[in-house]
Amino acid sequence: MANRNLKDGNSIQKLDAQKLLKKLNKQAVKSIKSPDGDIIDCVDILKQPAFDHPKLKNHKIRMRPSSYPEGIVFEESNVASKSAPISQLWHQSGSCPEGTIPIRRITEEDILRTSSTQKFGEKNLQTSHLPSYAGGQRVNEHASIFVKGDKYYGGKGTMNVWNPKVLQDVEWSVSAIWVMNDADKQKLNAIFAGWRVNPYLYGDNRTRLFTFWTVSSNFQMTGCYDLRCSGFIQLNAGVAVGSTIKPLSVYNDTNSQYDITIMIWKDKSNGDWWMQYGADKVMGYWPSSLFTHLSDSASIIQWGGQIVNAATNGQHTTTQMGSGQFPREHFGKASYFKNIKFVNGQNQMVPADNTFPQVDRPNCYDVQSGRSDDWGRFFYFGGPGRNPNCP
Template sequence: MRPAFLPEGLYDESKLVSHSGAKKQNTIAQLWHQNGRCPEGTIPIRRTKGEDVLRASSVKRYGRKKHRTIPKPRFADPDLINESGHQHAIAYVEGDKYYGAKAIINVWEPKIQQSNEFSLSQLWILGGSFGEDLNSIEAGWQVSPDLYGDNNTRLFTYWTSDAYQATGCYNLLCSGFIQINSDIAMGASISPISDYSGSQYDISILVWKDPKEGNWWMQFGSDLVLGYWPSFLFSYLADSASMIEWGGEVVNSQPYGEHTATEMGSGHFPEEGFGKASYFRNIQIVDESNNLRSPKGVGTFTEQSNCYDVQNGNNGDWGSYFYYGGPGRNSNC
């Protein structure tokens, strides 16, 4: 399978020139590439080992997120969200029908305090209510010792059609996402990583709904179509999304005690700016005409801005962008 249509207005990022100094990865590198590539007609699948499964809370929950990990910007109750242990710093749009989203995401390796915590930066494509029937497609990078057994920064996807209860999983750990690309392994380490006050690296992710077949496709970089989520997996997303979110998420495993020191993004607050704070740039949505365009009415949301914060803006080079993240525990958190 291949998508019948790409979104209109998709530009070649390898030809973009930016004064920012961020290095665009025309050839996406993953650490496993040092040992070779997969033959044409096959796909790379990260090996699941016994110790991977043993780290999970149960075999049944292996490769799944805990219930209720989506931020609810418009009607958020901080006490309720802190109870789940998940904290966010995001930009979002809602109110229209959305058929995809895109972003160029700065790549870092945040420090994780405890093995049962994670830090990720991703886009969310959401349909339905925030109840038991929530549909979500997610893609980005994450550091998750519990899932992978190390602190490497890894490319990941996730999906659910029932608010993380019984459906969906990370990467290829259950049926759902159908990969067609032999170059990129889901869950594999990304290289290189940005340095504080040094070289900056970012990756591009696009997820869009094929207007002919109805499947949700994912592209990585400027031209690597990785695979798709079949339309039949979803109820609300079989039609369209009602909200798009971009940003960071961490797990604070001690929501009623001392705050975790797990970092989000670069581990530094947005006001430090380029080269120090993590960013999303050129964020876009796919509209009902299959056109990529800048989102209108972008809101921002964070549960505790003194732990993790977000600041958005707009300019010619970066379009709609935002800086986000933070260190977690500090004198104000």
């Protein structure tokens, strides 16, 4: 009887998963099979998941920002252009036609990895995904720096890309930029983007571009990763959030350090939060109507690394952050952020001086910052996790 109940429960869960898939995966104009096994669906830009959000039912899509931070120059006027695309693995198999955006197809396995279909999508959130001062768990560990104490309207930074080893599926490793308000977890608004290795989320250990947003209100959290729920409006036809980044940096090879640049900024004209990936590719935006405490400005901009430590059997995890090397290893070996900047109240992109470190366990993961003519304000970060000084 127990086996039959278990079988019936699995059948119901699979049925629920199939129903959810029909809702989440939009009809594709074209589908592309990536070498890593992902399916990239080219979806009509006006039929993307964002417009399922109740606050965006009558939203008129904006094809370009109305304003930019001072000092930012874009090489192309059409933000949806596919010229000089940033390398992702699926590009080897094709491209999406004009008027569509690439979306990584969600699979039944993606949904079944969660404890229930109700916890997928906009409810697939844990406070441990956020910096600890914003309500995270003690298993969340950081090696990062941040600015705080003023009103901020965006952040920017260039980070090199690695494939850190993640010990188990319930853990992950991330390098990102955070834009958030300094509030308790019941009033938290946050946006962040970067690269991550997350077996639980993606079902593998590949390094992937990701975005995340959340709004907490009345003990409820909404938002999600990538395009797994409605909210973020994507414009770019050449980059798929949630997809594998290629190439990756090579340890001890100064000629094989590959990095990505991410900028998140607030459009002063309409309040939307925009994201740029690379030197000149505008990805899309989070409409201001999604947020409460980020509707005006952010109070924290943060750059750096974050891991989850499950502390199995009382031991620290060996999950790596960044390259898995400490900052003292420097260029070619350690993970870095360079040219870190934020947008001030005058809509100027300025260097991130007067930063504060957030290093939870320096014997496990650490930060070392500096300044140079070429890299501006920069820092190295990361570490191997468990070692003789981090038991």
